[in-house]
Amino acid sequence: MKTQDSNLAGTGLNPKMKWASILFIAGLLILTLYSNTILTLSLPKVVAEEGKSEPLVQQYSGSGVLQPISKVELSNKSGWTIKDVMVKAGDHVEKGQLLVTYESKEVSRRILDEEATLSRQKLMMEGMQERYIEAVQSGDDLKIRAAKRDLEIAQLDNSVQERKIKELKDDFGLLSQVTAPFEGVISHLSAVKGLVSGTAGGDVTISNASLGYQLVLQMPSTVSDKLELGSKQDMAVKMNGNRKSYEGVISGIEDAEQMKKVTLTVQNAELQGGEQANVEISISSAAGEGMLLPAKAVHGEGTNKYMFVIEEQKSPLGNTYHAHKVFIEVGEANEDAVIVLKGAYPGQMIITDSSEALTDGSRVRKQ
Incomplete structure (x- = not known):
């Protein structure tokens, strides 16, 4: 007992002061951790994911009525x-x-x-x-x-x-x-027995079955630019309540307002003209062209494009995460995704969504 008292006396602190010091230091640690927790909860909440080394797929679906070529x-x-x-x-x-x-x-x-x-x-x-x-x-x-x-x-x-x-x-x-x-x-008949010829336009309209039928569609250039004249394309035609697939040929590609007019021609004795036809096209970009990112991860206008990636900074009190602005060069895009040609690489955690607007270096909270 005397030995313990002599040790405490040697420290220059009585037991009460020692425990007060310990409690004070523990309180500071708790307050620091608590304040960091509160700060973290107030940070912008972000969602991040890695880019993918996959091709971009351009998809198009359009329909129209088959019309006789002649x-x-x-x-x-x-x-x-x-x-x-x-x-x-x-x-x-x-x-x-x-x-x-x-x-x-x-x-x-x-x-x-x-x-x-x-x-x-x-x-x-x-x-x-x-x-x-x-x-x-x-x-x-x-x-x-x-x-x-x-x-x-x-x-x-x-x-x-x-x-x-x-x-x-x-x-x-x-x-x-x-x-x-x-x-x-006979694609149209206006003739009525007892009436004068031409009362409702031409009495008989006849389409040339040997020349076939055509379907004209408006397509975005992202799809039409990849099509070639003379190439074949399947089309689904509705006949008598059923759908049947026919092989069409791309016979024309013309510029139109903001789109391109693409004409497909089909020849088959079963067709009569006036049928509803549907075309679905799916075209993939070249493999290994770049990193595939969600379109919402890319910001900026024109050639000034950028994205945010998460950078982790280590600290004794806990690691923190920051948004880092990276300028990129983009290629093809559709409504959902974009190919990044430069600036993106495997392993990056790319921010795809944020609860608040981000700036370069700002702290963030991963969801």
Whole structure:
């Protein structure tokens, strides 16, 4: 007991002061740790992840209606009445097949009138022939010449009348019907029996089945710039409530406002035009081109792009984390991700989200 007292006396501190010192130092440590904890909780909360050495995938999905590459509207140019309709929309027709017939009472009456005129001329010509015979029998040269001249004039009039009737009948035959100019599909039919031709536009619209159908889509340049003319692309076509895949060919790429107009052509006897078609395209960037980052991890405008990475600083009182600003060079991008060509490498913890705006070197709290 004396020994212990002598030791305490040697330290110059009595037991109460020693314990007070210990409690004071412990309190300081607790307060320091507590204050650090409170400070940490007040720091911006961030989410971080590593970049990926993966290609960027550009995806596109678009739909539209298949339209015939070549189509012709047919109707009676003289505005005759539709007599009969031999086809319906969607029918496959052969070249020369009869589609619609027409009638015109006015032209029919005109032909009958001209035929009656020809009959009257022929009857008159018979009288002239009789007078010519009488003149020949009489031996009167003057009468013979006159009768012969009248007969020749009558023959000329008959020839003219016959040609006139033939032309009327030929025109009537051409205008009284329309036939298919080529093998195709009736894509639209406006003809109605009893109505005048052309009442609702062309009476019959026929598409050329041999040339196929086309689908025109508006695509972003990030996708269209990677397509090649003549390359093949699958398209899903809806027919009779079912979807079927057909092989299309990229036949045109044209500039349009903020987008590009891409035309795909498809040929198949099953198609008729007017079907709903859908195209889905997925194109990957070259492998090993750069680091793939979420688009929200990249900041800045134009060529002044940067990101924040987490740097850890060690301390006796605990490690701290800081946001470090790194300038980068970017390549391709889509709505969700971007390829970083320079400035990003494997192992970096890249900040993808933050509860507050960050500055270079600011302390952060990892979620």
